[in-house]
Amino acid sequence: MVRRALGLRVGVVGCGVAGLAAALALARRGHEVVLLEAFDAPHPLGSGLLLQPSGLAAMRALGLREAILACGARVDRLEGYDLAGRTLMKMAYATWRRDGFGLGVHRAALFQVLFDAVQAAGVEVRTGAEVTGFDGLEAPTLSDARGRSHGPYDLVVVADGSASTLRARIRPQARAPVYPWGAVWVNARDEGGAFAGALAQRYHRAETMIGVLPIGAAPGGPSDLVSFFWSLPVTELEGFYTGDFAAWRSRVLSAWPAVEPIVAQFDGPAAFNRAIYRDVTVGRWCAGAFVLIGDAAHGTSPQLGQGANLGLIDAVELAYQVAEPSDLPAYQRARRLQTGPYQLFSRALTPLFQSAGPVGPFVRNWLFAPFSQAPGLDRIAAATLTGTFRLGPTPWELRP
Structure with a gap:
């Protein structure tokens, strides 16, 4: 297919971390972007979050690393103990890299940094636009709960979170049960x-x-x-x-x-x-002009603290890799080399920290904790923690 000389007309659904980052990254690549937000006034949802080195690399690719560092709090280690004082989790970023660290951030601070950049990039933000349907998978026009139409768009980025209302319309076989x-x-x-x-x-x-x-x-x-x-x-x-x-x-x-x-x-x-968290299973993230990103595509429990980080990376790689909707399958295959393992890790680890009965804590205390802190294995655990694990090369613009 011959690529367009001009940018795409892009609709981004959702004004969360992944949606804002996608709107910003795509606009900076020369696309005409409209950001559709269900609320009348865009605002952040959720608690504070931990930006891993992978997420900080994505913020650097967006030109926002220094801005978010000025807002956040440096985190050098993760530590967890039981009530008897036994160490059950101890991971230091320095095990991964001597100068490594994470960044704890107020979700409102991250939202404001991204939102200010989106506005400065000339992205049109339409509020009160709860997207409820569309007229087809190719060059779709979107409709909202107030009866308004938006589009048509060459590309629609669905970033409306783990409880996405559009996901089932695009991928009917998708599942997103609530974690217990x-x-x-x-x-x-x-x-x-x-x-x-x-x-x-x-x-x-x-x-x-x-x-x-x-x-x-x-x-x-x-x-x-x-x-x-x-x-x-x-x-x-x-x-x-x-x-x-x-x-x-x-x-x-x-x-x-x-x-x-x-x-x-x-x-x-x-x-x-x-x-409340959901375990999102979608299969293919894309159909026609639509692509799911962030928690709408691969939401998990928060045990590994990777949700916002993976969403930021989704957005940056989308802008770099997709020039036409026909590029979406290759984009997803590349992203699954990272999101797939983290979904598996999260599903495996969640019962060790959040479950009833003796099995989860037994496995955590006598297998996971000692193995994750053993010499050599601690580096693998640290690489997983930092969000840098991937079954393939990391794009140069996202290397921490």
Whole structure:
């Protein structure tokens, strides 16, 4: 096929991390991009997140690495202990590379950095545009819940998250069941810096997981924030909000007394947000002019902390590799060399940290923990942590 001399007309559905990054990367490659957002005012959803070296490389490719470094908090290691004080997870970025690190970021800060760049790149942002249908797979016109039409587009990038409403229309065989375990989370001050430098977690078997991630600054806010999260079965989420908050706080402090300055900042559950995760299985991500990216294509549980990172990489590689819809199958094959292994890793590891019964914690404590910390194997674990594992060469623009 002869490639177009001019750019494509591109519609990007979803104003999350992957959608914003895709809109920005495609616009900078000379395409005419319209970003369609369901909400009347674009805003971030979700807790703080951990940008791995792979995600930071994608931000560098977008020209935004320094901007996000100025907002976030450096993370040098991940550490997890059970209630008896035994080390169950200990991974240092320096094991991967001497100068390696992750970056904890407030999701609103990442959103603002990307959104400002999207606007500066001349991307048209249409709000209140909840896309509900389209008129065909080739050069489609999209329709929204308000009866408006958008398009036609040469390429449609679907980045509306793990609960995507378009995915089933494009790939009817796709599946996205909710994980049985979710979490409640809240952002708080860490004025003394007690949790600086590490993603720290505490476990009681695999039924209780408490975590604290330093995330730096919120837009226009303090710079010493952390994200605090407590995992629990999805069936118990509602009970958290209607239950005895004082009893819950006592339970937290008995498991991890050091988080008292964090939980003391809240008088009740109303300040906490709920998080639900999906295990997305799509098969082919593309059909005609459509392509799924980010969590809409390969969402998993958050155990490996790779969701935003993979979405950013999806966006950068899409812009570099796709000049026509006919390039989409080759793009997906290349991306699956990375997203496929991480989906498998996530499915394997999730029961070790979030499950009922003795099997998960037994495997974690006596197999996963010692093997992941053994000389030589610790480097493999660190490479997996950093998001750089891939069954093939990494494109030069994305090399950390």
